[in-house]
Amino acid sequence: MDRQTLEALFQRAGSFRCLVVGDLMLDEYLWGTTERISPEAPVQVVDVQREDLRLGGAGNVANNLRALGCQVSLASVIGADDNGEALLRELTERQIVVNGVFREPGRRTCRKTRIVAAHQQILRIDRETRTSLSPLLESELCTWLKEQVGAFDVVLVSDYLKGVLTPAVLAAVVSTARSRHIPVLVDPKGTDYSRYRGATVLTPNRKEAEAAAGLAIHDDVTLGRAAETIMGKVGLDNLLITRSEAGMSLFSGSGRTVHIPTVAREVFDVTGAGDTVLATLACGVAGGMDLVDAARLANTAAGIAVAKLGTSVVTPAEIVDVVALTHRDSDAKIKDRTVLAALLEQARRNGKRVVFTNGCFDLLHAGHVKYLQAARRLGDLLILGLNSDASVRRLKGPKRPLIGEEERSHLLAALGCIDYVCLFDEDTPLELISLLKPHILVKGGDYTPENVVGRELVEANGGRVELIPFVDGKSTTNLIEKVLERYAEANEETVPAHRT
Numbered sequence: 001m002d003r004q005t006l007e008a009l010f011q012r013a014g015s016f017r018c019l020v021v022g023d024l025m026l027d028e029y030l031w032g033t034t035e036r037i038s039p040e041a042p043v044q045v046v047d048v049q050r051e052d053l054r055l056g057g058a059g060n061v062a063n064n065l066r067a068l069g070c071q072v073s074l075a076s077v078i079g080a081d082d083n084g085e086a087l088l089r090e091l092t093e094r095q096i097v098v099n100g101v102f103r104e105p106g107r108r109t110c111r112k113t114r115i116v117a118a119h120q121q122i123l124r125i126d127r128e129t130r131t132s133l134s135p136l137l138e139s140e141l142c143t144w145l146k147e148q149v150g151a152f153d154v155v156l157v158s159d160y161l162k163g164v165l166t167p168a169v170l171a172a173v174v175s176t177a178r179s180r181h182i183p184v185l186v187d188p189k190g191t192d193y194s195r196y197r198g199a200t201v202l203t204p205n206r207k208e209a210e211a212a213a214g215l216a217i218h219d220d221v222t223l224g225r226a227a228e229t230i231m232g233k234v235g236l237d238n239l240l241i242t243r244s245e246a247g248m249s250l251f252s253g254s255g256r257t258v259h260i261p262t263v264a265r266e267v268f269d270v271t272g273a274g275d276t277v278l279a280t281l282a283c284g285v286a287g288g289m290d291l292v293d294a295a296r297l298a299n300t301a302a303g304i305a306v307a308k309l310g311t312s313v314v315t316p317a318e319i320v321d322v323v324a325l326t327h328r329d330s331d332a333k334i335k336d337r338t339v340l341a342a343l344l345e346q347a348r349r350n351g352k353r354v355v356f357t358n359g360c361f362d363l364l365h366a367g368h369v370k371y372l373q374a375a376r377r378l379g380d381l382l383i384l385g386l387n388s389d390a391s392v393r394r395l396k397g398p399k400r401p402l403i404g405e406e407e408r409s410h411l412l413a414a415l416g417c418i419d420y421v422c423l424f425d426e427d428t429p430l431e432l433i434s435l436l437k438p439h440i441l442v443k444g445g446d447y448t449p450e451n452v453v454g455r456e457l458v459e460a461n462g463g464r465v466e467l468i469p470f471v472d473g474k475s476t477t478n479l480i481e482k483v484l485e486r487y488a489e490a491n492e493e494t495v496p497a498h499r500t
Contacts, residue, residue: 003324006297008336009287010316013069016286019149020065021075021173022058022158022165022187024101025110025128026087029054034117046117055090056112057275058158060313061187062096064279064301065156067313070286073152075100075145077137077164079129083109100144104137110162132163142172149176154286156278157186157199167195174198183285187278188212193234201238201291202230203278209241220249220259227251240295242277242302250295258292260299276305276314330413334421340383341435343420347381348437356438356454358385358429360392362401364411367470374468375442376417383436384412384421385429394427428453437461445469 029052034044055063058076065072074096078084080103087109091098110128114121133141141164149155155177159165175198177184183200191211196202210217212233213226227239231251239251247262280301284294300322301314324332335343344354355378361368376382386409392401401408405423413421424432433441433454441458442465449455449465458465 003320003331004334004336006320006323007339010069011338011342012287013283016070016283017152018065018070018154018156018282018286019073019075019152020058020062020156020158023160023162024059024076024078024087025056025112026083027054027056028111028113030113030115032117044122046115046122057160059091060275061156061158061279063094064276064313065283066094066096067315068283069316070283073097073100075141077102077104077133077141079107079109080105081109083111100148102137102140104134128162130162132166138166138168142168145172146176149173149182150180152182154282155182155184156282157184158278159187159189161189170195185278185282187274193230197234201240202236203240203242203281205242205274206244223249238291248295248299250292260296262299262303273302273305277302330410333413333418334409337422337432337435340420340422344436352381353379354381354383354438355379355440355442356383356385356433356436357442360387360396360401361408361412362392362403371444371468371470372415373417378440378466381419382417383438384418385432386412386421386423388423388425391425391427430454433457439463441465443467
């Protein structure tokens with residue numbers, strides 16, 4: 001998982017349709033200081049200085065998905081009360097679709113109030129209903145799910161055992177999704193995981209997995225036994241167990257196990273970390289990642305979430321920044337074309353002049369460097385469109401390139417004169433030029449303006465073509481010929497003379 005992959009994923013996230021089904025709640029935080037004991041009883045007195053209302057439970061999962069850029073809808077049941085009104089307002093403000101949220105008279109919308117002082121929770125107050133849905137509301141929710149689930153790319157089930165996810169509701173979710181080949185990701189609760197039978201993956205934490213398996217987890221061996229027990233009971237295809245400081249472990253029905261180490265970060269609060277894991281895992285799955293890579297993405301996001309206090313969201317920028325710490329310098333310059341197009345659009349709005357050139361750049365030499373330096377001086381940003389290996393083979397023959405596209409990308413991105421490198425697989429960069437819309441299109445002096453691919457597009461947008469002469473005698477072909485010549489001479493010198 002690298003920076004480019006993540007940037008491309010988040011760039012496409014606006015097209016991911018996600019449905020979150022589960023228990024909705026409000027998380028209220030009262031932030032203050034405590035410096036004295038009450039004269040009325042031996043308890044601390046908290047001087048409240050700030051109040052904060054956040055989405056909790058399934059709402060926090062939905063909020064994390066929105067922060068990642070996804071389209072999000074919710075299906076749940078809340079009370080017909082003031083807390084229900086407040087919850088719907090919070091959801092609507094975040095553009096989370098709530099047409100699957102039903103209201104049940106007499107039911108209390110869950111509200112958890114946490115009192116925090118000196119960055120520590122002192123007390124939590126819960127106001128909620130934990131009884132199962134009435135038969136009428138259960139029927140309405142099941143009908144809605146059966147009619148609507150097929151419109152989504154992924155379904156997330158957020159279970160807090162507050163009574164919304166009855167056996168009938170869970171069956172409606174899972175069976176409808178499976179019949180349409182839609183993945184179902186579940187953050188489970190309780191000890192009876194058979195109620196989630198048919199789900200694509202469950203994401204319990206270590207303590208929850210111990211309870212469900214009836215086994216204590218001390219090491220990788222007992223972890224494997226617990227996973228085997230759970231998967232055997234439920235008939236699961238995949239199980240992702242989150243393990244706090246030990247990271248995550250992904251078990252598959254095929255017998256494959258992948259342990260994902262945590263990214264070392266200071267832990268302030270684990271509240272809502274499971275919601276973040278579920279949301280980022282779903283974003284990766286909706287974007288076409290396999291479960292291993294999606295789990296690595298979720299692991300990174302969880303590490304960011306626990307460094308925050310209270311239920312919080314994690315943004316694409318935060319995730320990319322963490323990944324970038326292990327992929328510095330040249331990697332930051334190599335961009336997917338859709339990500340790069342968005343960056344350049346902003347750059348143009350800021351008055352930057354964009355220069356574009358392209359080529360194979362196999363066996364980088366001084367002539368290339370001087371050419372690129374001259375191109376960079378023509379504007380504020382130099383974009384290099386780099387032919388992929390497949391493109392080079394079609395243009396230069398089956399023996400080229402000598403250096404693969406990944407290595408060529410990093411070598412070129414390491415040059416100070418280049419701002420961004422973007423690979424293209426087509427025979428010409430016309431499609432890339434059309435998307436990136438450069439002000440100046442640069443080619444070598446062996447071209448004429450009429451023969452430059454993309455000239456008409458650039459000039460139609462008010463730009464121009466510039467031709468820069470190559471340094472005489474500097475070319476990849478010359479380098480190859482020189483290497484062949486010298487090694488041929490060396491071979492001749494080492495051949496022993498024949499006796500006569």
